[in-house]
Amino acid sequence: SQQGEEDPQALSIQEGENATMNCSYKTSINNLQWYRQNSGRGLVHLILIRSNEREKHSGRLRVTLDTSKKSSSLLITASRAADTASYFCAPKGRGSSNTGKLIFGQGTTLQVKP
Amino acid sequence: DTAVSQTPKYLVTQMGNDKSIKCEQNLGHDTMYWYKQDSKKFLKIMFSYNNKELIINETVPNRFSPKSPDKAHLNLHINSLELGDSAVYFCASTKEGQGLSSTEAFFGQGTRLTVV
Numbered sequence: 001s002q003q004g005e006e007d008p009q010a011l012s013i014q015e016g017e018n019a020t021m022n023c024s025y026k027t028s029i030n031n032l033q034w035y036r037q038n039s040g041r042g043l044v045h046l047i048l049i050r051s052n053e054r055e056k057h058s059g060r061l062r063v064t065l066d067t068s069k070k071s072s073s074l075l076i077t078a079s080r081a082a083d084t085a086s087y088f089c090a091p092k093g094r095g096s097s098n099t100g101k102l103i104f105g106q107g108t109t110l111q112v113k114p
Numbered sequence: 115d116t117a118v119s120q121t122p123k124y125l126v127t128q129m130g131n132d133k134s135i136k137c138e139q140n141l142g143h144d145t146m147y148w149y150k151q152d153s154k155k156f157l158k159i160m161f162s163y164n165n166k167e168l169i170i171n172e173t174v175p176n177r178f179s180p181k182s183p184d185k186a187h188l189n190l191h192i193n194s195l196e197l198g199d200s201a202v203y204f205c206a207s208t209k210e211g212q213g214l215s216s217t218e219a220f221f222g223q224g225t226r227l228t229v230v
Contacts, residue, residue, distance in 0.1 A: 033218060033219070035219075037155075040224075041223065041224070042118075042204055042206075042221030042222055042223050042224050043157070043204070043206070043219070043221045044221070045218035045219060045220070048217075048218055086155055088157065090219075099145065099164050099169060099210045100145050100147070100162035100163065100164045100169030100170055100210065101159075101162070101169070101170060102147060102159070102162070102206070102208060102219055103159050104149070104157040104159070105156070105157075106154070106155060106156045106157075107155055107156075107157070109155065
């Protein structure tokens with residue numbers, strides 16, 4: 001299945017610290033996407049990294065992808081209280097057989113304490 | 115304009131009733147999804163449609179029936195509601211046309227269904 005598994009399930013840090021979340025998956029992918037969900041809201045796309053990319057940055061976010069280990073990590077630097085949310089990864093398989101298959105796991109719940 | 119809109123935002127109903135949740139996207143996407151999120155935050159895929167064709171139909175009771183009248187709409191009808199159906203339901207859309215790499219998904223705000 002294309003489901004990603006996030007680790008850890010929960011993470012609590014102080015404001016200003018860095019937060020790292022990991023995602024593992026089982027089959028080959030076309031891309032891997034990270035999303036954030038604030039309490040009571042829908043998921044919001046953060047970053048998409050393609051299978052031929054190893055690292056990608058967006059503001060305070062850094063995503064890495066290791067296709068040999070079938071894993072990705074999301075690093076949030078200099079965290080803020082507003083980063084408190086759940087974070088989900090979604091590995092996306094290749095080809096038309098994977099159309100309509102965007103599957104999420106349980107996510108990592110991040111709490112950033114002021 | 116809201117990219118993916120679902121209605122209603124809140125739905126409180128009694129066991130045994132039939133209800134519908136509507137979803138519309140104005141992004142020109144060709145693939146739409148329904149997800150169920152329980153109290154443990156697990157986001158479970160229920161259905162997906164690509165160009166009005168059913169792609170994924172996970173192990174969901176047949177009391178749940180999706181309907182896609184066109185590419186911009188994917189509605190969810192639930193018959194004989196049960197207490198265990200209480201959850202937040204999310205609609206999402208992406209562009210995943212043939213030969214294209216998929217793009218990011220846009221989510222609706224969610225419908226909080228409470229069955230009493």
